[in-house]
Structures are given as C-alpha cells and as structure tokens.
Amino acid sequence: GDSVTQMEGPVTLSEEAFLTINCTYTATGYPSLFWYVQYPGEGLQLLLKATKADDKGSNKGFEATYRKETTSFHLEKGSVQVSDSAVYFCALPMNTGGFKTIFGAGTRLFVKA
C-alpha cells in the first residue's frame, strides 16, 4: 500500500548550516507530494508542494524536487535560521480521490544560534 518514510529526528544544526530532510514514498499512480511545517504549539502549515515528476516546489528558501526514479521528495535549505526550528512533515495524498493523505512521522529540527 501507499506509504511515506521520513528520516528520524531530531536534527540539530547550527545557524547557516545546510539542511536536508529525507522523504521517500511508495504510491500507486503519480500523486502530488507535500511538505508541511509545524511550529511549537501550532497547527501545520503548507510549506511547499510538487505535482509531477521533476517538479521543484519552493517556499521561504526551502526546496524539494519530486524524483520519480528514486521515489523521493527530500526537503533542503541552503542556510537555516533559528526561526526554522520546527517539525517538518512529508505528505502523500492517497489514490482514493484525494480526501485521505498519509503523513510522515515528522522530523524535528533544532537550529542553534
């Protein structure tokens, strides 16, 4: 069945370091892929998305490329800030009309000043 696997956290980085959070998926068809971010005590916010193979989603300095050949959608940022400390979720809509989505377990990021 469909699934999403994210790298386990927490990830701890110093400010201005390069960030990669891995996400791989198993899916039937060619779904859109999403990254959401959750700041402490808040709900999730849509960070970026890609709708087809080789698409690159980007927002707030974050990027992720939809790689069909490796079934991956890794999140990257060239230079993280303390304000990027949050939990990041990779998400895969199920091939059941789009009303159900599989969320990864989340990866917590700590950025030190």
Next chain:
Amino acid sequence: DGGITQSPKYLFRKEGQNVTLSCEQNLNHDAMYWYRQDPGQGLRLIYYSQIVNDFQKGDIAEGYSVSREKKESFPLTVTSAQKNPTAFYLCASSAGAGGNYGYTFGSGTRLTVV
C-alpha cells in the same frame, strides 16, 4: 483574514465525559477534516466531510462523532467510548480534495483526561 479557528486551545476531560471541540472556517472551503496527533507520530484521520450534511469515517473514528450542519462548522465530539483521548486535535479544511490542493489547519486543541 480568512482561516480556521479551533476552540478551546486546552481542554480537560474527566473519565466518562463527552466533550466537544469546535472548528470554524471562513475560507468558503467545501471539505473539512479532523486529525489526531500523538507525540512523535504523524497525523491520523478521524473524520472528514466533503460537503454539508455528509461525512465519512477516517482511520480512527471509533469513540468520536461529528456533524456538518453548516459549511463553516465541523465540531468533533470525543465520547466516553474513546479509551485514550489524550492527544492534540487538529481541524483542517481544503477547497477541494485536500490531498491534491493542500490543507489549511487550525492551531489545534490539546485534550487531556484528568
């Protein structure tokens, strides 16, 4: 500004009590959802509603109930049949099928059994 409002932010429930979590949106979205989040886990779908007066069970509907009498509102009742209700509850909405368009989430209600 449009958005989703969840209330209360914190809720305490005694054993055997039913409690209702409120979710209101002014985004004119057709679809609304309730998710449960436990520490270190992803989100799990409780119920969703595609249109007014219609809703479907998600993956963990047992012990929960919902109604969708108005487009703007999708309250969740946690009944006494839910044996482990302590969790963070998130309401979301989407213009169409949220998995394809993306969700807008509320800021959550943290429910604790005392």
